[in-house]
Amino acid sequence: MEVIEPLNRKAEVQRYMDFSKFIHLLESQQLFLSRVSSFEDKLEGGLTPYYYLMKSGMAEALDHAINSIWPSVTPQTESEIKQKEQDTKRFQEKAKKRKVVTVFGDIPAIDIDFPTLYKQHKEWVDVSCWHSNESESMAMWKVYGGETNSIL
Structure with a gap:
């Protein structure tokens, strides 16, 4: 796995989810991974x-x-031609x-x-989407939290 930037081990990661999914996560101690091709946004992932x-x-x-x-727009010397060949x-x-x-x-x-x-x-590729934003997003609540009983 390629790490693009250093991981901050003190960063708080969060996930918007409905309460029943949270309970399942705690009970099963397993993450659910979604296939990227199943996303509604076809460019996502x-x-x-x-x-x-x-x-x-x-x-x-x-x-x-x-x-x-x-070809160059200016005449080239023998050494320049050899250099290009090399x-x-x-x-x-x-x-x-x-x-x-x-x-x-x-x-x-x-x-x-x-x-x-x-x-x-x-x-x-399968993923589990989390974030470390400092503020909450109403759009994320709507998409991932469900209508009622959602948690962050």
């Missing part, structure tokens, strides 16, 4: 275009194409060895069909 661009290697390939492959060889070798960190472990990028991964990701 999905991979972002940024993720796709960065993890698929397209951003790196575009950077390499612009800086090392496409950069291309390094890029190709690095691309062959590139791995992508997934929930299933590190997978060689060459073995991943990124368009399928991008679409299927929400079928493979």
Whole structure:
């Protein structure tokens, strides 16, 4: 699991839920996880275009194409041409060895069909949504708390 920022062990986490779900949580001592694909908001929990661009290697390939492959508007010296050729060889070798960190472990990028991964990701991930906001949200109460008997 990738931790994007340091965890604050003193942070108070909260979850809006109806009272019966809270009692079930206490009695079973188990969290209920929802499949991301079951969310009403179809964008919620999905991979972002940024993720796709960065993890698929397209951003790196575009950077390499612009800086090392496409012709220059100014004449290049022999050493600049050789440098670009070396950069291309390094890029190709690095691309062959590139791995992508997934929930299933590190997978060689060459073995991943990124368009399928991008679409299927929400079928493979289950979540339990909590927050650490300092203030309450009426919208969250309505969505997750239910009509009556809800707790935070």
